[in-house]
Amino acid sequence: MFANKEKIVERFLKYVSFDTQADGKSATVPSTLKQLDLARFLVDEMINLGLEDVKLSEFGVVTGKLKGNVSHSVPTIGFLAHMDTSPDMSDTDTKPKRMVYQGGDVELNSEGPIILSAKEFPEILPYVGQEIIFTDGTTLLGADDKAGIAAILSAVEYLIAHPEMPRGDLCFGFTPDEEVGRGVNYFDVPDFGADFAYTIDGGPVGAIEYENFNAANVVITIQGRNVHPGSSKNKMINSLSIATELQKMLPEAQKPEYTEEYEGFFHVNSIHGNVEQTKMEMLIRDHDRVKFEAKKAYLKEVESFLNKKYGAEIVSADIKDMYFNMREKIEPMMYIVDLAKEAMGNLGITPRTTPVRGGTDGSRLSFMGLPCPNIFTGGHNFHGKFEFLPIESLVKSAAVVAEIATLVAKKK
Numbered sequence: 118m119f120a121n122k123e124k125i126v127e128r129f130l131k132y133v134s135f136d137t138q139a140d141g142k143s144a145t146v147p148s149t150l151k152q153l154d155l156a157r158f159l160v161d162e163m164i165n166l167g168l169e170d171v172k173l174s175e176f177g178v179v180t181g182k183l184k185g186n187v188s189h190s191v192p193t194i195g196f197l198a199h200m201d202t203s204p205d206m207s208d209t210d211t212k213p214k215r216m217v218y219q220g221g222d223v224e225l226n227s228e229g230p231i232i233l234s235a236k237e238f239p240e241i242l243p244y245v246g247q248e249i250i251f252t253d254g255t256t257l258l259g260a261d262d263k264a265g266i267a268a269i270l271s272a273v274e275y276l277i278a279h280p281e282m283p284r285g286d287l288c289f290g291f292t293p294d295e296e297v298g299r300g301v302n303y304f305d306v307p308d309f310g311a312d313f314a315y316t317i318d319g320g321p322v323g324a325i326e327y328e329n330f331n332a333a334n335v336v337i338t339i340q341g342r343n344v345h346p347g348s349s350k351n352k353m354i355n356s357l358s359i360a361t362e363l364q365k366m367l368p369e370a371q372k373p374e375y376t377e378e379y380e381g382f383f384h385v386n387s388i389h390g391n392v393e394q395t396k397m398e399m400l401i402r403d404h405d406r407v408k409f410e411a412k413k414a415y416l417k418e419v420e421s422f423l424n425k426k427y428g429a430e431i432v433s434a435d436i437k438d439m440y441f442n443m444r445e446k447i448e449p450m451m452y453i454v455d456l457a458k459e460a461m462g463n464l465g466i467t468p469r470t471t472p473v474r475g476g477t478d479g480s481r482l483s484f485m486g487l488p489c490p491n492i493f494t495g496g497h498n499f500h501g502k503f504e505f506l507p508i509e510s511l512v513k514s515a516a517v518v519a520e521i522a523t524l525v526a527k528k529k
Contacts, residue, residue: 191285195314
């Protein structure tokens with residue numbers, strides 16, 4: 118299956134040539150208009166493949182449908198991926214490097230040099246002898262989630278070319294702004310028409326995920342008082358110092374660099390300001406809803422403590438819930454997880470159920486009435502210059518999409 122891996126690679130490399138970096142500070146929809154360049158390209162590609170009802174919404178969401186080829190009643194399945202890339206690192210002028218991994222460290226760029234260390238990133242070691250697509254060390258790669266788009270449309274192309282493979286009606290969606298938490302703000306679930314769906318937005322081969330973080334984003338504003346430092350005694354309130362104090366009050370063991378699996382965290386990812394005013398941006402994450410609410414409450418306690426210490430309204434923490442753990446919506450429909458596991462097993466892939474230490478469009482869609490677990494793309498180290506994508510893993514992701522479609526149609 119998918120013997121022509123070059124077509125999948127060609128598709129992926131074309132997608133990553135588009136700069137689609139999202140911007141969480143932008144008020145536009147999508148957050149960066151350049152995402153529409155890839156959206157329009159995908160519309161043309163989907164039409165050329167033979168999909169029906171292909172649309173680009175005013176909000177930058179691309180959808181399309183493939184009619185089934187069986188006469189009996191079959192659930193309509195959706196497959197989704199997102200077009201945008203993370204604001205954490207540039208997506209401009211991506212220069213992918215394709216090579217056979219020989220083991221050990223990988224020099225991504227001779228200037229610096231920029232080295233992907235096998236000691237620091239041991240997840241690369243099992244891929245000795247395989248072809249891998251790397252970055253050149255100056256941008257992210259964009260496998261998150263352009264690998265998902267490539268897997269889905271490669272599966273579509275395969276299914277259309279092999280009408281002997283049974284399938285029910287299939288729906289496809291590609292969203293903007295997933296990386297800034299707005300991917301499905303304007304997604305029309307009833308119009309999409311699926312009974313259930315899968316996001317193709319996961320990591321290593323075999324991953325099938327139906328648990329994700331509960332997530333809140335926080336903006337903390339600290340209002341100081343600037344006075345000439347030569348005459349500032351008992352007058353100056355240095356907002357930068359208070360920001361440092363606040364960060365020290367967060368539990369040290371609950372930072373991303375010290376957590377794994379089901380452990381939640383506080384993550385201060387931006388501090389900018391001066392004596393007069395400082396703004397901090399923070400993520401609060403936890404799989405457990407009770408612990409999640411406790412983390413938010415603790416931050417409000419910190420806010421209250423500092424305001425009492427320095428004066429009312431010095432510190433203001435604006436906490437906004439972003440998404441919740443989809444497990445509570447998936448568990449009543451666990452057969453859709455079992456279906457994905459069965460499809461992987463049919464292809465000789467060992468399924469691995471792990472919690473998502475992040476979120477997907479699927480988590481929000483599940484709360485919008487479209488149960489939507491997450492399936493692997495094969496990529497590693499998303500959101501940074503050490504991102505890489507083993508080609509064989511991408512091919513397997515596409516194969517799983519096609520196998521799920523066929524497997525459902527065979528179940529009468």
